[in-house]
Amino acid sequence: MRRSIRRRLRNGPIAASRHQRGAASGMDWADELAARVSGAQVINDSKTPSGTVHVGSLRGPVILDVITRALRAAGHETTLLYGVDDLDAMDAQALLTPDAVERSMGVPLAHIPDQVNDGHASYARHHAQTFIDLFANLGIHPDRYYWMSDIYPGGAMDRYIRTALDRAHVVRDIYRRVSNVQHPDTWHPILVICETCGKVGTTIVTKWDGQRVFYECRADLVAWATGCGSSGWVEPFGGRAKLPWNLEWAAQWSLFGVTIEPCGKDLATAGGSRDRSDAIAREVFEREPPINVAYEFLNIGGRKMSTSKGRGAAAHQIVEVIPPDQLRTLFIRPRPNHAIEFDPEGTDAIPRLFDEFDKLADATAGRPVKGEMAPGYASVFRYALRNADADVDAEAAAFRPSFAHLAFLVQVPGADIPTKMADEKGSALDARELAILEERRVAARAWLDAYAPDRARMSVRESVPDEVSTLDDAQRMFLATLADAVNLPAAGGSPIGPAGGDAWQAAIFATAAGLGLPPGRAFAALYVAFLGRSNGPRAGWLLAGLQARFVLDRLRAAAAGGTMGTAGGEP
RNA sequence: GGGCCCGUAGCUCAGCGGCAGAGCAGGGGACUUUUAAUCCUCGUGUCGUGGGUUCGAAUCCCACCGGGCCCUCCA
Numbered sequence: 001m002r003r004s005i006r007r008r009l010r011n012g013p014i015a016a017s018r019h020q021r022g023a024a025s026g027m028d029w030a031d032e033l034a035a036r037v038s039g040a041q042v043i044n045d046s047k048t049p050s051g052t053v054h055v056g057s058l059r060g061p062v063i064l065d066v067i068t069r070a071l072r073a074a075g076h077e078t079t080l081l082y083g084v085d086d087l088d089a090m091d092a093q094a095l096l097t098p099d100a101v102e103r104s105m106g107v108p109l110a111h112i113p114d115q116v117n118d119g120h121a122s123y124a125r126h127h128a129q130t131f132i133d134l135f136a137n138l139g140i141h142p143d144r145y146y147w148m149s150d151i152y153p154g155g156a157m158d159r160y161i162r163t164a165l166d167r168a169h170v171v172r173d174i175y176r177r178v179s180n181v182q183h184p185d186t187w188h189p190i191l192v193i194c195e196t197c198g199k200v201g202t203t204i205v206t207k208w209d210g211q212r213v214f215y216e217c218r219a220d221l222v223a224w225a226t227g228c229g230s231s232g233w234v235e236p237f238g239g240r241a242k243l244p245w246n247l248e249w250a251a252q253w254s255l256f257g258v259t260i261e262p263c264g265k266d267l268a269t270a271g272g273s274r275d276r277s278d279a280i281a282r283e284v285f286e287r288e289p290p291i292n293v294a295y296e297f298l299n300i301g302g303r304k305m306s307t308s309k310g311r312g313a314a315a316h317q318i319v320e321v322i323p324p325d326q327l328r329t330l331f332i333r334p335r336p337n338h339a340i341e342f343d344p345e346g347t348d349a350i351p352r353l354f355d356e357f358d359k360l361a362d363a364t365a366g367r368p369v370k371g372e373m374a375p376g377y378a379s380v381f382r383y384a385l386r387n388a389d390a391d392v393d394a395e396a397a398a399f400r401p402s403f404a405h406l407a408f409l410v411q412v413p414g415a416d417i418p419t420k421m422a423d424e425k426g427s428a429l430d431a432r433e434l435a436i437l438e439e440r441r442v443a444a445r446a447w448l449d450a451y452a453p454d455r456a457r458m459s460v461r462e463s464v465p466d467e468v469s470t471l472d473d474a475q476r477m478f479l480a481t482l483a484d485a486v487n488l489p490a491a492g493g494s495p496i497g498p499a500g501g502d503a504w505q506a507a508i509f510a511t512a513a514g515l516g517l518p519p520g521r522a523f524a525a526l527y528v529a530f531l532g533r534s535n536g537p538r539a540g541w542l543l544a545g546l547q548a549r550f551v552l553d554r555l556r557a558a559a560a561g562g563t564m565g566t567a568g569g570e571p
Numbered sequence: 572g573g574g575c576c577c578g579u580a581g582c583u584c585a586g587c588g589g590c591a592g593a594g595c596a597g598g599g600g601a602c603u604u605u606u607a608a609u610c611c612u613c614g615u616g617u618c619g620u621g622g623g624u625u626c627g628a629a630u631c632c633c634a635c636c637g638g639g640c641c642c643u644c645c646a
Contacts, residue, residue, distance in 0.1 A: 048644065060646055085644085093645060179642085245644045264646025270574040272642050296576060297646060299639075334584095339576060339640070341583075352583075352595065359594080371593040374585055408607050424608095509604055523605050538606055 029335055030066050031379070033293070034074035037259065041076050043068055044258040044290070046083030046148075046249075049109055049128035050090070051097025055318040055327075056298030058134065059340070062331040063262050063295055065140040066383045081256055082132070082142040086110040086124035086149045087193075087242045089201030092224040099127065106201035106225030108193060108242075110149035124149070130316055138324045139386035148248070151255075153239030160251035160285065161236055164189045164243060165208045167284050171247065174279045179271045188213060192234055192241040194227065200242060202227030211235060246273060250281040253290055261290040262336070268294035295336035321350060321446045323439050324386035329357045332383050333374075346453045354403035354440070357384065365396035399425040399433045400440070404456075407444040411458045412538060417441065458536055460546065465532030468558045474517050475525035480559035482511045483552050505540030529558035 045064050047057070064080060071078040087108045094100040094109075101123065104112045109124035120126035132145065151157055164171060171189045175181040188205040192215040202221050207214035213236045217227035234240055243251055252258065267273040274292060281289040319327065321344070330353055334340055344350050360381040362369045374380075382392050401421050409417050421437055422428050429437060448457055471479075486507050512522035526543070527536040536542065543551050 045646095047646085050645070053645085057646060088644065091644070093643090096645070249644095262646090264641090265575060266641050266646060267644085268575075268646095269640095269642045272574080273644070294575080295646070297640065337576065347582095348595080349583085355594080372585075373593090402608085405607055412606075420607095505605080513604095519605055520603075527606080535606060540605085542606090 029293075030070035030383070031074070033067060033260070033291070034070040034076065037071070037076065037291070039076070041071050041078045041259045042081065042257050042290075043071075043078065043260045044081040044083065044252065044256055045261060045263075046085050046252065047128070047131070048085040048088045048093070049124045049126075049131070050088075050094040051099035051127055053127065053131045053315045055315045056340075057131070058138065058315050058327070059295060059298055059331045060262060060264065061135060061140050062138065062328055063293065063336055064142075065138075065388075066332060067260060067262070067293065069383060069388050079144070080142045081144050081146065081258070082135075083146045083148065083252065084124065084128045084132075085245070085248065086122070086128060086147055087152060087200065088148075088245070089191075089199065089225070090123070091201055091222070095224065099123075106199035106222070106227070108149070108198075108200050110147070111193075111198060134315055134319055137319065137386070138328060139388060146256075148242070149239075152242055155238055156255060157243065157248075157251060158237040160247070160254065161190060161241065161243060164247050164251075164284060165213065165236070166210075168208065170283055171280065174276060174283060178275050178279050189244055189247050190236050190241050191244055192236060193239075194230060195232065195234065195240075196230040197228035199225060199227060201225045205236070205241075209233075213241070246276040247280055247284070249273075249277040250285055250287075250289070253277075253281055254285045254287050258290045260293070262293035262295055265294050265296050265337075268292065293336055296339040298331075298340045298342055317450075318344070321443055321450060322353065323443055325384050326353050326357050328386065329353060329360070329380070329384040333380055344451045346451065348404070348453070348456075350447050350451060351404045351407065357381075358400050358402070360384065361396045361398070361400065364392070394432075398436060399429060400436055403440060403444060403447075406437075406440050407448055407452065407456055408458075410441055410444050411448070412541070455533075458531055458533075460530050460542075461532050464554065464557045465528065465530075467528050467532045468561060471525055471528060471558070471561075474515065475521060475528075476559045476561065478512060478515055478517050478522050478525055479529060479555045481515060482508065483555035483559070485511050487552055502540065504543045505538070508539060525558075529554055 043064055045060055047053075047060075061082070064082070068078050068080045087110055089106050090100060090104050090109055090112060091106070094105075099115065101112060101115060104123070109127075110122050112123035114120040114123055114126040116126055118126070120129060128147075135142070165188055168188045172183050172185070172187060175183055184206075186206040188208050190205050190208075190213060191200050192203045192205060192213065193200045194203050194215075194217040197217060199217060202219075202225050203215045203217045204221055205213045205215045212233045214231070214233050216231040217229060219227050219229055221227055242248065253261070263274055274294075278289040278292075281287050322330070330340065330342065333356070342349060359369050359373075360377050363373045364378050364381045381396060385392065385395055399421070401424070406417070409420065418429065418434065418437065421433075425433075486504075508522060508526070509519060512519050523539050524534045526539045527534055530536075530542065530546075
């Protein structure tokens with residue numbers, strides 16, 4: 001039974017180049033995959049919790065989820081597994097994150113104490129859990145999570161360890177043949193956790209007697225960690241040793257019966273990790289490897305993301321700005337073999353992501369959209385939804401406020417956003433729409449705090465903006481006249497302003513009308529005087545929220561062309 | 572050295588054998604007791620280059636150029 005399934009899986013990676021696909025719709029890669037397989041499917045992915053994970057790492061889990069949904073929609077019984085390779089050593093890889101612990105280099109990640117005192121049992125648990133905690137909110141629900149630090153001690157890997165050691169010569173041959181890596185003839189594919197110093201990255205096994213291995217913990221085996229120099233015979237079972245990554249990967253496929261496993265393009269390169277593991281699966285564990293779905297990375301500004309170099313956001317931070325449906329859209333819209341260019345810092349990339357999602361919703365709901373839709377847009381929309389069981393039509397039909405507009409409104413003092421949105425929609429927002437609004441309002445604020453370009457932010461300048469030099473005489477006159485008009489002497493002689501936004505607003509219109517200045521020019525003058533830009537929030541309410549003395553001084557300074565209030569200093 | 576991806580409008584990209592397209596940005600205009608917006612309008616771009624196949628190539632093939640990433644356990 002299983003064998004017949006395997007035989008059908010012998011096709012290469014599905015990541016077809018653009019020239020190979022047919023008259024495709026956008027999500028065909030997932031649906032085509034679902035149409036190609038038969039029988040029950042097991043999808044797997046696993047991750048080494050080396051440290052803080054950046055947002056690009058979520059592409060893999062989202063792709064897993066989309067494949068799972070496509071398979072289930074096609075009627076295949078499907079199991080989704082997600083593993084944590086937490087017996088891997090803290091190695092050079094961890095040095096690429098800000099989290100590496102120098103004295104623990106070479107130690108299994110699961111055996112390193114959590115550096116953050118927030119209740120996790122280990123370094124590995126901390127970073128893996130921080131990552132995994134994002135899954136549910138993104139609509140990714142593996143049927144089972146497994147941790148290699150549980151799997152090994154439970155003995156489940158013992159039979160694969162034995163097979164690998166018995167066939168060490170085959171493994172060495174694969175490394176040499178597939179990857180041009182020449183291990184010594186005494187090298188054995190097992191990593192003992194040193195009984196003396198606890199490191200796994202520094203040990204090498206040179207003998208296997210069928211029950212025990214002889215290992216040495218060498219000071220200079222690797223550059224990034226120093227072994228303690230001890231050696232001895234040990235039974236490499238029950239968690240006392242782990243397989244090297246390529247063998248562990250292949251062993252996982254056998255252990256869990258994996259039929260589909262996507263991987264990043266770094267592993268999928270010719271002669272790389274995936275090729276080695278595929279060969280090991282076939283020749284050592286005698287099982288056809290799972291279907292591969294190779295996927296490209298997420299680049300920031302045309303360059304690779306790097307947590308350590310400050311390019312790109314940590315995954316757990318970006319989700320505060322990009323809600324699940326939109327983050328899924330980011331990953332799902334391009335085919336897996338396309339690199340994604342994404343640069344949220346100081347750009348409108350995030351607002352445009354929302355716009356694109358909204359356009360997908362509009363088109364799916366049958367509303368008119370500007371321009372043309374990419375083929376397969378309805379599938380993209382459906383798979384982008386966090387909730388796999390959502391009523392797609394209802395979701396598409398729901399009212400969604402423009403993100404950019406919302407980012408503006410949240411900066412307007414006293415704006416009644418729900419009422420404004422109801423006006424825009426033409427009727428009251430329902431519960432779901434209010435939830436979407438709230439989600440976007442939070443996201444908009446977070447975006448303004450963390451990523452937005454300055455032009456999207458509105459703030460009253462502390463001194464007279466240079467931009468007042470662009471005002472014409474009529475506008476200056478308006479500002480001066482307004483200041484005089486509202487500066488009615490109070491009993492004590494101190495300046496007062498109109499009480500409240502309505503009164504300010506009325507004064508603005510009255511003053512402009514008195515001067516014959518079109519309201520638009522008058523308001524523009526105010527915005528320039530206070531914000532340094534030609535548009536802004538409702539001016540009356542903006543001024544009402546400021547100190548009257550400040551407002552009057554600024555009006556007069558701006559009317560004078562900025563010669564008052566900015567005390568020299570400029571060359 | 573090998574592998575993968577990309578190269579189409581300022582930017583992000585779609586199109587993948589049949590008249591070069593969209594969004595955004597930008598220009599111009601309209602409206603407005605206001606902001607955001609909305610509406611109208613404006614697109615000749617060596618489709619990276621050179622060959623080839625074809626009645627016909629941005630599209631298929633070959634070579635090359637440029638960019639990016641990977642091949643060190645990141646995805």
